[in-house]
Amino acid sequence: MSIMFDEILTEPEVIKNAIHANEKKVTDIAAEVKKRKIKNITIIGRGTSDNAGLCFKYFAEILSGIPSGTAHPSVTTMYGANVDYSDHLFVAISQSGRSIDTLAVLSQANKQGALTVAVTNDATSPLARAGKYHLDLSAGVEKSIASAKSYIAELTVLYMLAIALSGKPLMPVVYSFPQRVEEAIELLPAIAEAAEQTKDLNNFIILSRGVMQGVGKELMLKLNECAYTFAQFYGTNDFMHGPYALVEEGVNIIILAPDGECSENFRDIATRLQLLNANVLTFSDNQQLLNLATYGVKMPSMDNLSCTIAYSVAMHLFAIELAKQKGKNPDAPRNLKKVTITK
Structure with missing residues (x-):
């Protein structure tokens, strides 16, 4: 039918891989959030990753009650503002991990002492290396230009993170995603x-x-x-x-x-x-x-x-x-x- 459709057919397995790769990581992140008494979440992403980030905002606020908002890269990259992310969980989402503006804002958040999490499909990418934690989408090479399977993997790991932040064990609903x-x-x-x-x-x-x-x-x-x-x-x-x-x-x-x-x-x-x-x-x-x-x-x-x-x-x-x-x-x-x- 199409490359994109063929990759959609692999999504049940992609989800299983994403769960396996990140189950311990989201627990570790949640434990550090609790230890540091972090009360705010900031999310950044472009395109499809921004859409997944908007879903995460709802996941996080509904499940954990932590206020969540979006960072706009131009505030940093164009206007040169020094936004204070020091007491934030800062979640940067990029399938390739190579978006320069997303990396610039995450780097600023690192300097300010934020707890940074990179969500990418490439563990060797600049963004993955820059985050204190990396949630690996584990979706494999995505050939379709319009992202599908990596977006579904983003929703999966972000839902897992929201559950972990709520202090509850990974709910059976996640295992039903495939x-x-x-x-x-x-x-x-x-x-x-x-x-x-x-x-x-x-x-x-x-x-x-x-x-x-x-x-x-x-x-x-x-x-x-x-x-x-x-x-x-x-x-x-x-x-x-x-x-x-x-x-x-x-x-x-x-x-x-x-x-x-x-x-x-x-x-x-x-x-x-x-x-x-x-x-x-x-x-x-x-x-x-x-x-x-x-x-x-x-x-x-x-x-x-x-x-x-x-x-x-x-x-x-x-x-x-x-x-x-x-x-x-x-x-x-x-x-x-x-x-x-x-x-």
């Missing part, structure tokens, strides 16, 4: 049908809320790079504070809506969009939400944190299928290289 991937892959016929139904649509508004915001941003990125389709992500409540004015008959919207804490919010906005005659593609395990949609993909039911795994795989598959329907090659996005170096 099954979550397999369940999403089994949805390929339904996902391919949704791509066929939406192949002539060229612009999408993507909506979700909570922990799924990182997944929504990841779908936005993959539609851009694989299918050359413009998309913009909004959290559902942010969407109501202005962008809602974009909605008119025929506007194209994708909703990522796992059943759970945010279901009432999803039902409210789906009802509003139906009344305005928007074209809505909904990914959900909630049949009521699917009934409100123009097109729907029935997702498996699971807890509202680990659903990030299954939905991310489904979003990658949708981007591949939409690219194919549009006559594009998801393995050869124009203007892009596998490793992006930014300063």
Whole structure:
């Protein structure tokens, strides 16, 4: 089918490798956080790694209660600011480990005495060597330019870290992640049908809320790079504070809506969009939400944190299928290289 798809098929094994490689490391990091009484987490990443970092923010705050925020590299690299990370757990995420701006900020955090963690797929990379701790994605060589398996490995190790920070043992839900991937892959016929139904649509508004915001941003990125389709992500409540004015008959919207804490919010906005005659593609395990949609993909039911795994795989598959329907090659996005170096 494609290199990207072939690598998605390896993700159950990738997850197992990532768990094995990092189970002790996340415990060690959590022990040092507790010993040093660290009360803040700062996260940095670019592109897909930034999306994984946004998921980690929710994992960490929900499971451990530690406030978590994002560092913007330009504050350091362009403006020369000396941000104080001295009492922070500083988590830098980069699949290649070669992003110059990410490395620059982590190096600053090191000098200030932060507890630094590098998350990469290359243990020999500059970022991996610079962090006090290194969480190895253990995903193997990734040939696809649009990252898929390394992103799933990032979600896995970051979820593990969040659990460790909570002081609890590694929960059985982590060991179920390979099954979550397999369940999403089994949805390929339904996902391919949704791509066929939406192949002539060229612009999408993507909506979700909570922990799924990182997944929504990841779908936005993959539609851009694989299918050359413009998309913009909004959290559902942010969407109501202005962008809602974009909605008119025929506007194209994708909703990522796992059943759970945010279901009432999803039902409210789906009802509003139906009344305005928007074209809505909904990914959900909630049949009521699917009934409100123009097109729907029935997702498996699971807890509202680990659903990030299954939905991310489904979003990658949708981007591949939409690219194919549009006559594009998801393995050869124009203007892009596998490793992006930014300063």
